Amino acid sequence: MKLFDKLEQFTSQIDITTIDEKRKNTLQPLIEFIQEKVDKEEAVKLNFICTHNSRRSHLAQIWAQTMAHYYGVSNINCFSGGTEATAIYPAVIETLKNTGFNICTITSSENPKYSIKFTEEEASIVAFSKRWNDLSNPKDSFCAIMTCSEADGDCPVVLGAEKRFPIHYNDPKVFDHSPSKMEEYNKTSIQTATEMSYVFSQIKVKN
Numbered sequence: 001m002k003l004f005d006k007l008e009q010f011t012s013q014i015d016i017t018t019i020d021e022k023r024k025n026t027l028q029p030l031i032e033f034i035q036e037k038v039d040k041e042e043a044v045k046l047n048f049i050c051t052h053n054s055r056r057s058h059l060a061q062i063w064a065q066t067m068a069h070y071y072g073v074s075n076i077n078c079f080s081g082g083t084e085a086t087a088i089y090p091a092v093i094e095t096l097k098n099t100g101f102n103i104c105t106i107t108s109s110e111n112p113k114y115s116i117k118f119t120e121e122e123a124s125i126v127a128f129s130k131r132w133n134d135l136s137n138p139k140d141s142f143c144a145i146m147t148c149s150e151a152d153g154d155c156p157v158v159l160g161a162e163k164r165f166p167i168h169y170n171d172p173k174v175f176d177h178s179p180s181k182m183e184e185y186n187k188t189s190i191q192t193a194t195e196m197s198y199v200f201s202q203i204k205v206k207n
Contacts (some may be wrong), residue, residue, distance in 0.1 A: 001118050003070060007100030011070055014190075016198040027195060029165045031137055031202045032072070034145050036102070044076045045142035049158065053082030054089045056147040058191050062096065062125060063196040066118045071200040078125075079142070081132030083150075087111045088129055093186045099193075117143045132158065149157040167195075 002008050014082075019027075037044040046064055050057035061080035068076035087110060096116065097103050106113040106126065116125040130136065132144070144161040149168050158164055170193065175184040 001065070004100050004102060007118055010099050012195070014194050014197045016194060016201060019195060019198050026167055027199055030143065030145065031165065031199050033163050034199070038073065038205060045138045046076070046078045046130060046145060047078045047137055047142050048078070049082065049132045049152045050146045050148040051083050052086040052146050053080055054086050055092055055172060056080065056188065057062055058088055058127055059192045059194065060145065060147050062116060062127070063193045065125060066195060067196040069118065069122060071201045071203065073205055074202050079137045081130050081134055081137050083132070085111060085129045085131050088114065088127060091185045095158070095182065095189045099189065110193040143193055
């Protein structure tokens with residue numbers, strides 16, 4: 001099942017050779033966690049956690065789910081959450097739309113809900129800001145991926161997590177009032193997409 005045309009074109013042009021060895025070492029524990037679950041034919045539950053669940057954690061969740069599909073790695077369920085709930089920052093939604101995701105607003109409020117699709121056949125990702133232990137997120141046997149150093153420090157224990165890995169990203173929030181805002185959000189999205197592409201490209205699946 002192909003991705004939407006524009007998204008497929010973007011994804012096919014990702015260059016994972018741009019990831020340096022230090023960053024590959026950071027990503028390796030996540031690869032090993034996923035591979036172990038795949039080998040055992042167990043569900044893979046990934047919860048990407050940041051402070052406000054407004055930017056980096058959503059980009060990581062959405063790109064991870066997309067790349068799992070792109071590389072044919074099944075039984076992958078990606079989630080996101082924060083140490084507190086706020087709202088998805090609009091520039092994140094705009095960046096994903098520009099990349100080729102199909103996004104609809106489900107509810108308009110201080111904390112909107114969005115339906116995000118990367119292909120016609122797969123169920124949509126329902127995205128909104130929430131705490132990492134929200135009822136919609138897994139309670140056990142999941143991997144907690146800390147996408148920002150603040151959440152990593154604020155959340156010394158993630159109850160129910162089978163594994164916990166720090167995979168930090170720079171916060172594009174610092175550019176929110178800059179003329180280069182959208183350029184910087186796009187850079188963060190590209191980095192996240194590239195790294196999630198690398199992660200799932202390393203997974204060996206049974207034929």
